[in-house]
Every structure is written in C-alpha cells, then in structure tokens.
Amino acid sequence: MYAxxxxxxxxxxxxxxTAVTAIADATFQVKPGELVAxxxxxxxxxxxxxxxxxxxxxxxxGKVVIDGANIADEGWIPGLDLKxxxxxxxxxxxxxxxxxxxxxxxxxxxxxxxxxxxxxxEAKHRATELLISLNLGHRLNNYPTALSxxxxxxxxxxxxxxxxxxxxxxxxxxxxxDTENGKNVMALLKKLAVENHSAILVVTHDHRMVEGFDKIFxxxxxxxxxxxxxxx
Amino acid sequence: xxxxxxxxxxxxxxxxxxxxxxxxxxxxVMSMGGIYRGLFADALAVxxxxxxxxxxxxxDTNGPFAETSRIPxxxxxxIRAVPGVAEASPxxxxxxxxxxxxxxxxxxxxxxxxxxxxxxxxxxxxxxxRQKHYEIVVAKAMRMxxxxxxxxxxxxxxxxxxxxxxVSSGGDPAAYVSLADAQDIQFxxxxxAIRNDRERIGANLAAIQSLSPAQAKYLQQNIAGIxxxxxxxxxxxxxxxxxxxxKEVQERxxxxxxxxxxxxxxxxxxxxxxxxxxxxxxxGLFRIILLVISAVIISLIIYTSTIDKIxxxxxxxxxxxxxxxxxxxxxxxxLLMGAIAYGIGYVLILLTYEKFPRRIVLEPFDLQALFAIVxxxxxxxSFVGIRKALKVEPAEALGG
Ligand SMILES: Nc1ncnc2c1ncn2[C@@H]1O[C@H](COP(=O)(O)OP(=O)(O)O)[C@@H](O)[C@H]1O
Ligand SMILES: [Mg+2]
Numbered sequence: 252m253y254a255x256x257x258x259x260x261x262x263x264x265x266x267x268x269t270a271v272t273a274i275a276d277a278t279f280q281v282k283p284g285e286l287v288a289x290x291x292x293x294x295x296x297x298x299x300x301x302x303x304x305x306x307x308x309x310x311x312x313g314k315v316v317i318d319g320a321n322i323a324d325e326g327w328i329p330g331l332d333l334k335x336x337x338x339x340x341x342x343x344x345x346x347x348x349x350x351x352x353x354x355x356x357x358x359x360x361x362x363x364x365x366x367x368x369x370x371x372x373e374a375k376h377r378a379t380e381l382l383i384s385l386n387l388g389h390r391l392n393n394y395p396t397a398l399s400x401x402x403x404x405x406x407x408x409x410x411x412x413x414x415x416x417x418x419x420x421x422x423x424x425x426x427x428x429d430t431e432n433g434k435n436v437m438a439l440l441k442k443l444a445v446e447n448h449s450a451i452l453v454v455t456h457d458h459r460m461v462e463g464f465d466k467i468f469x470x471x472x473x474x475x476x477x478x479x480x481x482x483x
Numbered sequence: 484x485x486x487x488x489x490x491x492x493x494x495x496x497x498x499x500x501x502x503x504x505x506x507x508x509x510x511x512v513m514s515m516g517g518i519y520r521g522l523f524a525d526a527l528a529v530x531x532x533x534x535x536x537x538x539x540x541x542x543d544t545n546g547p548f549a550e551t552s553r554i555p556x557x558x559x560x561x562i563r564a565v566p567g568v569a570e571a572s573p574x575x576x577x578x579x580x581x582x583x584x585x586x587x588x589x590x591x592x593x594x595x596x597x598x599x600x601x602x603x604x605x606x607x608x609x610x611x612x613r614q615k616h617y618e619i620v621v622a623k624a625m626r627m628x629x630x631x632x633x634x635x636x637x638x639x640x641x642x643x644x645x646x647x648x649x650v651s652s653g654g655d656p657a658a659y660v661s662l663a664d665a666q667d668i669q670f671x672x673x674x675x676a677i678r679n680d681r682e683r684i685g686a687n688l689a690a691i692q693s694l695s696p697a698q699a700k701y702l703q704q705n706i707a708g709i710x711x712x713x714x715x716x717x718x719x720x721x722x723x724x725x726x727x728x729x730k731e732v733q734e735r736x737x738x739x740x741x742x743x744x745x746x747x748x749x750x751x752x753x754x755x756x757x758x759x760x761x762x763x764x765x766x767g768l769f770r771i772i773l774l775v776i777s778a779v780i781i782s783l784i785i786y787t788s789t790i791d792k793i794x795x796x797x798x799x800x801x802x803x804x805x806x807x808x809x810x811x812x813x814x815x816x817x818l819l820m821g822a823i824a825y826g827i828g829y830v831l832i833l834l835t836y837e838k839f840p841r842r843i844v845l846e847p848f849d850l851q852a853l854f855a856i857v858x859x860x861x862x863x864x865s866f867v868g869i870r871k872a873l874k875v876e877p878a879e880a881l882g883g
Contacts, residue, residue, distance in 0.1 A: 352795070
C-alpha cells in the first residue's frame with residue numbers, strides 16, 4: 252500500500268480569464284519510509300501540490316489517497332473531517348518554522364499532541380523525549396526567538412513528528428537555513444523516514460539539498476516531469 | 484495547555500498596561516455608581532436621623548428639604564394633641580457658608596428642641612448639647628476640634644461634640660445647635676436693624692391722625708414684637724403612638740391644622756425622585772457611555788491581538804486544531820482581561836473612596852452587576868476577533 256497516491260491531480264486557481272493552472276495532471280506515488288523530493292523553480296507549483304495533498308487546498312480535478320483513505324476525487328470527498336485527518340495522518344514542516352511565538356519549544360510540540368487528545372502529562376513526556384532525540388534537550392524552555400534557525404526548524408520537525416503521522420509534508424524546509432544547517436535538516440528527515448517508516452515529501456527549489464533522496468520529481472510550470480534517479 | 488494564558492505570559496507588559504487602563508475606566512464606572520448610591524444615602528440620611536414618622540410642613544409645599552417651609556414653632560403643641568401622635572418636636576434647617584481658614588466652609592445647620600428629638604444621632608467625641616445657648620455639635624467631616632469656636636450670626640459657638648456621618652441632601656456635613664440658637668442665627672436682626680425698624684414703625688403710626696399717642700405706642704410694641712419674633716421652624720416631626728394608623732393621623736393633621744403632614748415614604752419619594760433624579764440620570768448616562776467606551780476598547784484590543792495572531796491561528800488550524808481551541812484562546816483572553824481590569828478598578832476604588840469629597844457607597848449588588856456586565860461586554864467584544872479567527876484559512880500559515 253502506498254502512503255500517498257496522486258492521480259491526475261490538477262489545481263486551478265480562479266475562474267475564466269484569470270484562471271491559473273498551478274498543477275496539471277500530476278500522477279505519482281510515495282511508499283511508507285520513502286523520502287521524495289519535488290524540485291522546481293519558484294512559481295512552478297510546488298506549494299500548490301503540497302497543499303492539495305495536505306488537505307489545505309481543494310484539488311480541482313484528480314484523485315488523492317492518503318494512507319489508504321480517499322481524500323479527493325474531483326474535489327474533496329464529502330463528509331471528511333479534514334482537521335482530524337490532518338492532525339492524525341499528516342505532519343507539516345514549513346519554510347519559516349511557524350512555531351507559535353508565545354510557546355516554548357516544549358510547549359510548541361506539546362500543543363500538537365494535546366489537540367490530538369493526549370493528556371498534558373503524556374504530551375509533556377512524549378514532547379520531551381522527541382526534542383531530546385533531536386538534540387534539543389537543552390532548549391526545552393526557550394521561546395522560538397531565542398532559538399537559532401536550525402534549532403527552530405528541528406523543533407518544527409519534532410512538532411510534525413509528534414503524532415507519528417504516516418505522511419510528512421515539508422515545504423522548503425531548508426530555505427531559511429544556511430547550506431550546512433539545510434543539509435543537516437535533510438539528513439535528519441532521511442533518518443526519520445527510515446526510522447518511523449513515514450513517507451516524507453519534501454518540496455525545494457535547491458537541487459543541492461536533495462542528495463540521498465529515494466525519488467526526485469522535477470516540476471516546471473505545474474507539470475511534473477518523469478522521476479529522475481540521481482547518482483549520489 | 485491554556486493558550487490564552489501562555490500568550491498573556493509572553494506579552495505580559497502589554498497585557499498589564501491595557502488591563503490597568505481598562506481598570507481605571509472601570510474604576511470610574513464604579514465610582515459613579517458609588518456616587519449615585521451616595522446621593523441616595525445622603526438624601527435619605529437627613530430623613531433618617533430624626534427617626535420620625537411624619538414631617539409636618541407648610542401647606543402646599545414639599546418641605547423642608549425640597550422646598551422652603553415655614554411654620555410657627557408653637558404648632559408642636561397642637562400636633563402633640565392629635566390622637567395617634569406620641570411625640571412631636573420642631574426642627575429648623577439652614578445651609579450656612581462662611582469663610583474658615585481662608586476657604587469657603589459649607590455646612591447644614593440643624594436646630595432642634597433640646598427637650599424633644601431630632602438631635603445628633605451619635606456622639607463620637609465630646610458630648611451632646613447641654614446648655615440652651617452657644618454650644619454646637621459638628622459632623623466629623625467638618626474637621627473641627629472640641630473647644631473650637633465658630634462665629635455664626637451674632638454670636639460665637641463652641642464645639643462641644645463631634646457626630647458621625649450625617650449630611651444634608653446636598654452632601655454638606657451637618658452641625659447641630661439648640662432650636663433657639665438656630666432661630667437666632669436664621670432670623671435675628673442686629674441691633675441697628677431693630678432700631679431702624681422700630682423708628683420706621685413709630686413714624687408710620689405717628690402719621691395716623693386718629694391714633695392717640697398711647698394707642699400708637701401700644702401698637703408699635705406689638706408690631707415690633709411680631710417682626711422681631713424668631714419663633715419660626717421649618718418642620719415639626721412627629722412619631723406615631725404604637726398601633727396608630729399613619730393615614731388617619733395624617734388626615735387629622737391636615738384637616739385640623741392646615742399643615743401638610745408628609746410621611747417618611749412620601750418624603751423619600753420627594754427627595755429621591757425630585758431632587759436627585761437629574762443627577763441619577765446624568766451619572767447613569769456617564770456610566771453607559773463609559774461602558775460603551777470600554778466595550779469598544781476591548782473589541783479593538785481583542786481584534787488587533789487576533790490580527791497579530793493570524794499566522795499562529797492559521798498554523799494551529801493547519802496542524803489540525805479544533806475551532807474550540809482557537810475560540811477558547813480569544814474568549815478566555817478577553818474574559819481574563821475584563822476580570823483583571825475589574826479587579827484593578829475595584830482595588831483602586833476601595834483604596835480611594837473615602838477620600839472622595841462626596842460620599843461613595845459601594846453596594847455589593849452594584850459591584851456584582853457591573854462584573855456581570857463587564858464579562859458580558861468582554862464576551863460580546865471578542866466576537867469580532869473570533870469571527871475573524873474563524874475565517875482564517877490554514878493556507879495562510881504557508882509562505883515567507
Ligand atoms: N491562492 C492563489 N491564488 C491564485 N494563484 C495562486 C495562488 N497560490 C499560488 N498561485 C499561483 O500558482 C502558481 C504556483 O504557485 P506556488 O504553488 O506557490 O509555486 P511554488 O511553491 O513552486 O513557488 C503561481 O503562478 C502562483 O502565482
Ligand atoms: Mg512555495
């Protein structure tokens with residue numbers, strides 16, 4: 252079974268004269284434990300692809316299946332609890348870390364667990380464990396402004412991982428980092444894909460960052476080219 | 484995890500400042516309520532102290548507080564004779580403003596019959612009036628000392644006692660002298676004026692040819708006696724005998740004596756409805772305006788703080804937060820701000836209300852009602868913010 256199945260996914264913004272086809276007829280699959288990159292220049296439709304899979308933007312046409320559950324078929328399947336699927340099956344990592352500024356590192360991870368009905372004690376326990384495993388044991392009680400870019404992004408990764416999602420969607424997670432920190436983050440994602448057996452779909456415009464990925468799809472003007480295998 | 488408290492903790496400087504600002508506003512709202520209650524209490528205190536059932540005043544007047552009432556002192560005997568009346572005692576009232584230590588000094592002077600009732604309700608220092616003349620008991624608020632002298636009318640009066648918080652319906656502190664002294668202060672002419680009057684009356688009578696000199700002299704003495712008489716009072720207060728019917732007694736007094744007998748209940752109505760109604764409406768209006776201002780301020784604060792948090796809200800939605808988490812955050816913050824501001828206002832009033840120039844009466848009911856209103860305002864005010872928050876799309880969390 253695939254973690255992500257996308258078939259003829261099309262997303263059109265707007266209507267009539269001003270309509271923009273941001274993604275056209277995308278078809279691909281990602282297996283659990285696979286680390287997959289979508290590589291393309293700015294404006295090529297990468298974010299749109301991610302949000303269409305991630306139950307944030309409604310796909311205009313085509314099918315999306317996440318962890319065996321039909322999500323979209325010519326638009327969202329009626330009656331889905333989008334928020335619930337997002338918090339149970341998906342983890343998100345953003346370009347800007349999107350940590351909540353008034354919560355400490357620990358609380359930022361805990362909130363993801365608490366909205367998924369863990370008790371405060373359980374949430375605290377699991378969040379602490381996660382942050383320690385990501386080498387942030389000394390940063391638990393720091394606010395995001397006190398963290399370095401790399402540290403903040405690792406906290407965001409911890410938050411995305413908190414509910415052990417089947418699928419992690421990352422939108423340019425290294426864009427705000429220097430090359431070295433960027434590579435560290437990608438290496439970490441690689442390790443997590445294997446360890447947690449999650450499917451990780453990473454969007455980036457930086458081809459230097461996709462070393463060691465299992466699959467790389469290049470996207471240009473909304474069209475996904477054939478899978479490119481790269482020599483590492 | 485409580486997001487509202489976490490946010491407040493992080494932005495505590497801003498939160499505390501806004502709460503203090505709102506607290507000051509609510510403090511003013513509370514003080515206005517207190518002033519209103521104070522007006523009421525003051526107006527009624529002047530009624531209360533005499534512990535009378537009926538206030539007999541000049542016919543066709545709403546005296547002695549709302550209108551001038553002048554009646555002869557000796558009708559007290561006739562009132563006492565009315566069946567159902569246990570005791571009756573004359574009282575005189577006048578507002579006095581003199582200069583003291585270079586400042587205007589206003590008080591309400593009550594003259595009472597030393598053998599009757601209606602004197603100072605409680606002496607907290609010194610003693611009551613014992614001598615028929617030149618002794619005065621003053622209210623604590625007048626800040627005079629025992630033994631101090633004060634010049635009123637033609638004489639000096641010595642402070643012999645201090646009484647508690649009796650005030651006039653206008654809020655001036657009250658002082659007590661014997662009825663005779665009060666009448667002197669109010670009506671007695673100085674010697675020059677008396678001589679003048681006597682000469683004028685004499686000259687007028689002398690011009691009447693038909694009067695013999697003996698008749699003229701006799702008339703002059705009589706007329707002068709009447710004009711120099713000070714035996715006028717503003718009211719005679721009466722207490723009912725046990726079992727007497729108020730209505731019946733009132734009727735007897737008005738039928739037999741041609742005076743207006745006002746019951747305490749009617750007097751209360753005259754004082755509250757007539758005299759302080761305008762002040763009440765004005766204070767009420769101010770309170771409403773201030774509450775509306777508070778509501779606008781709270782809405783604005785909550786709205787801007789929601790706008791500041793659009794990205795946070797979008798992120799929360801994106802990671803799958805339920806709406807109640809987001810609504811709860813905004814609503815709780817609003818309520819918390821209201822509660823803290825209320826607390827600040829309350830403490831402020833509690834610390835200062837005794838220093839206000841007018842009496843402030845803090846009624847628990849008023850305070851509780853205000854708390855409920857403030858909470859309701861906070862709830863309603865946060866709706867604008869909540870509406871905005873619910874419209875935020877999770878996609879807004881993405882991008883630079
Ligand atoms: N909400 C939107 N409304 C209209 N057009 C959009 C919207 N979001 C993105 N687009 C357009 O879709 C195209 C792809 O955008 P995007 O998915 O953000 O690309 P990328 O993430 O690769 O930079 C762009 O032409 C962009 O202008
Ligand atoms: Mg993008």
